[in-house]
Structures are given as structure tokens and as C-alpha cells.
Amino acid sequence: MTSYILDEKTKWKYLPWNQIKQKVDILKYRIYQASKVCNKNLIYKTQNIFVNSNEVKVLAIQSTCKSIKSSYLRWNKENYNISDVSKTHIFSHLFDGKNLYKMDASLQSLVNKIEQYIIYLCLQSEWNARFRSIFCTNLCDGISTQVENRNIIHNNSYYKSIICNDYLIDFKVYVPIKYINIKYVKKKSKHLHIFYPE
Template structure:
């Protein structure tokens, strides 16, 4: 326990931060695994830990001092006794008579809860989208209706730790999700906090984070819309013929059939399809994995699971038919190919995932640029 005369600058901050990071990592992993029981357990532990309380007090008071030093050219220092007093009454501030301490404690508790929910929701965020929206003031709540629906939506999404959800609900309802940055004419000396609604407020950590949580629905909606969007493309293939692909109909399947035929068969002098006997059996699966990779990349705006299953069915059926005509299928050949099939399937699955994500981001930022 910290004594009244303890110098806070000499606290073991490295150990304190390391301890908090370790707990946040556990929350992050539990959120990734959807292990809600363990997630809430670690959140409660972090919220009641002295390390998190001390860090929240230190950060909040540091922001206050930075504000006055930057905008008023004044320096205010909270002594160690007051810091310990805040620490003792952090969850029992109703016993304090000092109103400025009560307002400071509200912001300290907000930072404390931010430490608890940040790793939980970070596991659900997209890094690129999250970074893009970080500096945008998208949610300007100018009237009661907007504020009400914003608060209601946030509470519905934060169905988790009861104490955290209830605390955020109270802060949103009372409009307490603010920071000390850019507070209008606040006076520490007069022991009062004046109105700050007429200034450009830099949103607090917690409030910014709530904005990001709201945007998760928007991101998934755009991803869903991209999945169902079909785009007409003009593509020149390696075989020097032009395909016009529209995902809305079966032209993609026609293109797939044609590519398979041109790969497995050749056209003779009488314009008939004949087996391409020059193909090497050992490299056939590799060749098809490359062909499918290029086909997905060029011709599909979004690679759905249904499309993958149809593609695999057509390729497998075509390969089977080609092998029946080309060689005698035996158990040895089938066993020989099993490992290769697994390897190339994994390769294609990873490529499909990467292509979907990359195309999503490209389309997303093009959409944002054209707004």
C-alpha cells in the first residue's frame, strides 16, 4: 500500500505498466477466444488492482497539469497526500466534499474502465480502419435525440461486465464522458469546473473508444455490401482471349470451364479437343492452384465459400475425367497425391483470405475518398 509521504515519481512504473500489459494481454486473448467467463474475471481483477488505479490517477492528473501548462501557462501540482486520498476514495467518492476531486475521480474511473475494455474490443477491430477513423470526429452529438440513440446503441453493444456497462451508461446519460483537454475556463484555484460545451473538446480515451465500437457495425455492413456487389470487368487472360465476367450470373462458371479445358486439353488440326499429354502429372495440382489463384484475383470481387465449393467441384470432376483418359488410376497414385492436395488446399485458402481482405480495404478506401 502507498503511504501518504510516498513520492509517486519513484514508484516502480516499469513493473506497474508491465503488470497492466500482462492483464490486458489476457483480456485480449480471452476476447479472441470468446471465453467470456475468463474475460470478465480478468477485467474485474484489473479494475480492482492497485496498479491500474495508480496508473489511472497518474495519467489523469498528468493531463490536467499538461492542459494548464500549455493553455494557461500555469503549473499546478497535486501533492502526494491528495493522490493517496483519491486512491483510497476512488470507489467511495461520495464521502468527499471537494467537488473538484469528485470530477477528477469520475475521469480517473473512466480511464480505469478504458484500460479494461480496450483490449477486449481491440481484438474485434480492424487495424487499418481503426487507424483511419481515429482522428475523425464522426459522432457529433448536437441534440437530445442523437445523444439518446447513440447511448442506447452503445449500451446494447456493451453486453458484458455489468459494472463496466452500468458505469458507462451513467456517464453517457449525465454527459460525463469528457477529458480535461480544452476545458473552457476551468479553474483549479477557485475549486470549480465551469461549462465546457462551447469549446472544441478533444474527446477522452473512453469516448473515442466508444466511437470506434459504433463503427464496427458500419465496417461489417460495408464488408457485407462488398460481398454482394457484382462488378463487370474486362479481363485479358494469358491464353489471349477476352472474358467478360459478371458475378450476378454464371459467366464465371463458363470462364472456369473454358480455362480448365484449355489447360487439360488442346485443339487439334480438325478443331477437336484432345488430351494434352504433355502435362506432367506431378506438377498438375500445382499448376491448377496457380490458375485458381489468378482466376480468383482477376475475376471475382469477393470470393465466397459457395463460390469456392463450386469451383473445387468443377476442378475435381474435370481432373478425374482427364486422369481416367490419360492414365490408369490406382491406389498408389491416389496416396501419392494426398499430401500435395492438403498443401495446395491450404495455400489456396490462405490466398483466398488475403485476397478478400485486400479487396475489401481497397474498395473501402476508394469509397471513403469519393464521399
């Protein structure tokens, strides 16, 4: 792997992005494999390695900054570029609650969003291993104008149906509920800011 130095002089567009993405994918795959065998200690260990990985942090910063830029361009027709120096400054303050208050409020919220994205990436592989989805779709002619959602749990399966005026979509998602540890899910979700409304 090509080594790189991350400081205030670093040009982010010249970082070895393919290698960074490859390292992140390898770590996500390790979490996925640990989740498939249901080894909690191995899951925690690989998730800890994932969250503390510099490559994951760099990729999360870049992805979040690109997402913000494209969102503002699309909706407000404004262009927001986050400088490489700011990205490096954000990198040094990720998961550092002690010095976060010294930063500008807008950068604090950006650090918060990036931390949430890292946690999302960390949990994504674990949950992909735990849930297997089967989709059955029924489509009728017409254009949807009003949507009604219904969630039904029946016989250890989860059904979601979306009913529109002339349009019907039924999604049958198989979730093996008997294998889900509800206390574990609640414990995980309490420590995450992802689930809080903005």
C-alpha cells in the same frame, strides 16, 4: 517485483513505474487473449482483476494527473500540481461510492475521471480484440478548411469519409458486425459514465 507501501508519506516519483506498467500491460494482454477466444466468463474475471488491481489504479491516477497538468499548461498557461498526499487520498476513494461525498468537489470530479479512465483501459483491450481495422486513404492536394463527416454502414462494413474543400480522405474500417452482440454493448455502456457529455 519490488514491493512498495502506498501511504501519505509515499513519494510518487520514486514508485517502481516500469514494474507497475509491466503489470498493467500483462493484465491488459490477459483481457485481450480472453476476448480473442470469446470466453465471456474469463473476460469478466480478468476485467474484474484489472479494475481492482492497485497497479492499475496507481497508473491511472498518475496518468490523469499528468494529463491535467499538461492540458492546463498548454491551454491556460497555469500549473496545477496534485500533491502526493492528494493522490494517496484519491487512491483510497477509487470505486468507493459511500465515502466519496466527504471529499472536496474538485477531488470528487478527479476521482470520477480516474474511474472512467480505468474503465476505458479495461475495455480498450477487449475492443482491440474484437475490431480489426483496415484503412484505405485517398489524399488530394489542398488544405482543408471545411470538414464534413459521413458514416456509412454497408455490407457488414463501416465506412467513414471526411470531405473537405480541396481535400478528400476516405477511411474504410472493417468491422465484423455479425460478431458484435448489440445487447452486450448497450449493457456495458449503460454502466459507464464515459459516454455522457460533459
